[in-house]
Amino acid sequence: MRLSTIVQSLKPSATIAAAAKAKELVAKGTKVYEFTLGEPDFTTPAHICEAAKQAMDAGHTHYTASGGILDLKKAVCELYQRDYGLDYQPNQVVISNGAKHSIHNVLTALCGPGDEVIIPTPYWVSYSALVELTGATPVLVETTLESGFTLQPEQFEAAITPRTRLLMLNNPCNPTGSAYPVSTLTGLAEVAVKRDIPVLSDEIYEKLVYEGAEFRSFATLVPGVKDLTIIVSGVSKAYAMTGWRIGWTLAPADVTKAMDKLQSQQTSNPCSVSQFAALAALNGPQECVQEMLEKFKERRQYVLGRLKEIPGIRFADPTGAFYAFFDVSGYFGKPLGTSGTKVDNSSDFCTALLEDAHVALVTGDAFGAPGYVRLSFATSLDVLEAGIDQIAKFLNP
Numbered sequence: 006m007r008l009s010t011i012v013q014s015l016k017p018s019a020t021i022a023a024a025a026k027a028k029e030l031v032a033k034g035t036k037v038y039e040f041t042l043g044e045p046d047f048t049t050p051a052h053i054c055e056a057a058k059q060a061m062d063a064g065h066t067h068y069t070a071s072g073g074i075l076d077l078k079k080a081v082c083e084l085y086q087r088d089y090g091l092d093y094q095p096n097q098v099v100i101s102n103g104a105k106h107s108i109h110n111v112l113t114a115l116c117g118p119g120d121e122v123i124i125p126t127p128y129w130v131s132y133s134a135l136v137e138l139t140g141a142t143p144v145l146v147e148t149t150l151e152s153g154f155t156l157q158p159e160q161f162e163a164a165i166t167p168r169t170r171l172l173m174l175n176n177p178c179n180p181t182g183s184a185y186p187v188s189t190l191t192g193l194a195e196v197a198v199k200r201d202i203p204v205l206s207d208e209i210y211e212k213l214v215y216e217g218a219e220f221r222s223f224a225t226l227v228p229g230v231k232d233l234t235i236i237v238s239g240v241s242k243a244y245a246m247t248g249w250r251i252g253w254t255l256a257p258a259d260v261t262k263a264m265d266k267l268q269s270q271q272t273s274n275p276c277s278v279s280q281f282a283a284l285a286a287l288n289g290p291q292e293c294v295q296e297m298l299e300k301f302k303e304r305r306q307y308v309l310g311r312l313k314e315i316p317g318i319r320f321a322d323p324t325g326a327f328y329a330f331f332d333v334s335g336y337f338g339k340p341l342g343t344s345g346t347k348v349d350n351s352s353d354f355c356t357a358l359l360e361d362a363h364v365a366l367v368t369g370d371a372f373g374a375p376g377y378v379r380l381s382f383a384t385s386l387d388v389l390e391a392g393i394d395q396i397a398k399f400l401n402p
Contacts, residue, residue: 026359030363036363043242045297046383059281072100072274073098073253098261100253106268108135110254111254112205122173127369129180133145174205177210194226209237212242327382330374341402352371362399
C-alpha cells in the first residue's frame with residue numbers, strides 16, 4: 006500500500022525514539038538512567054484524580070462540544086485574567102487533546118503551501134514537522150549560547166519575508182530551559198506589531214520558572230500584540246497531567262472558530278473525563294504546583310552544580326522548564342567510556358553513552374543544535390546523582 010509523500014518524509018519524534026531505545030535495554034535487564042522524556046515524574050495530584058472519578062460516576066462519559074466544555078473554557082479565561090490581566094471570552098478558547106494538538110490546530114488553521122514559519126533554534130522536535138505537515142516551510146533562525154538561546158528582535162525582523170505567516174516562540178523553552186527576559190520579549194512583540202506577523206506563543210512551561218527570571222505572557226507585552234497572539238498551554242507540565250492530554254489555545258475569535266471547526270473533524274472533542282480533571286486542576290488548590298516547583302528547583306541546582314564540575318561542557322543556566330542543554334562537542338574525536346569509542350556528532354554521542362554508560366539523553370541534532378544534548382531533570386535526586394556519575398566517568402574514563 007502506497008504511503009503519502011508527506012508521511013514518508015515525516016521523521017519520528019526524537020524524544021520518543023530515545024526513550025524507546027532506553028526501554029529496549031531495560032527490557033533486557035539493564036539498569037538505565039533515563040533522562041529523555043519531558044514529563045514530570047510526579048503522580049497527578051489526588052484531588053484532580055478524584056474529580057475524574059466523580060465525573061465518571063456522574064455520567065460525564067459522552068461527547069462534549071468539539072472545542073471543550075464551557076466550564077473549562079471559563080476557567081481558562083479566569084486563569085489568564087487572574088494571573089496576567091488578560092481579558093478573554095470562552096469563544097476565544099479551544100480545549101484540545103494536549104498542547105501538541107493545539108499547535109497542530111494553529112498551524113493547520115493559519116498555514117499552507119508557500120507560507121513560511123519562523124522558528125528559533127534550538128526548538129522542540131515537533132515544531133518543524135508540524136509546520137511541514139501543512140505544506141509550509143520552516144525558517145530556522147539560530148540562537149546562541151551567549152544570548153541564553155533567545156531569539157533577538159533584530160534576528161526576527163531580518164527573517165521576515167513576504168511569505169512569512171507566523172513566528173513560533175516557546176517560553177520557557179524546550180530543550181534549552183531558557184526563560185526569555187521581558188526586555189527581549191517586548192522587542193519581539195514590537196517587531197510583530199510593526200510587521201503584522203502573528204505569533205504562536207507556546208507557554209506550556211509558564212509555571213516552571215526559577216529565581217532571577219520573570220514569566221510574561223506574550224499577549225501582555227505591547228499594545229496591539231494580543232490581537233496577533235495565539236497562546237498555547239495546558240495542564241501537562243504544571244499539574245503532572247501529561248497522560249490526560251488536555252491543552253488549549255487562546256486566540257482572536259475568528260481564528261478560534263476556524264480551529265474549532267477543524268477539531269470537530271479531527272477528534273470530535275477532547276476526552277470528557279480529562280476535561281473535568283483539568284477543571285479541578287485550574288479551580289482547585291494550587292499548592293501542588295508550588296510543591297512540584299520546589300522539587301524541580303532542588304534538582305536544577307544539583308544538576309547545574311554537577312555539570313559545572315565536568316571540564317569541557319558548556320551551557321546556559323536554565324531559568325525555566327526542567328532541562329539542562331549542554332555542549333559536548335569538546336569531546337568529539339576523543340576516546341570515551343570503557344570501550345574508548347570516538348564520536349563526531351551528538352547522535353552518535355548519545356548512542357555511545359547509552360550503550361556504554363547506560364545513560365539516556367536526547368541528541369541536540371533533533372532540536373536543530375548539533376553538538377548539544379538534552380538532559381531532563383524531571384526525576385529523583387538519587388537517579389540524577391547516579392546518572393551524572395556515569396556521564397562523568399564516560400567523558401573522562
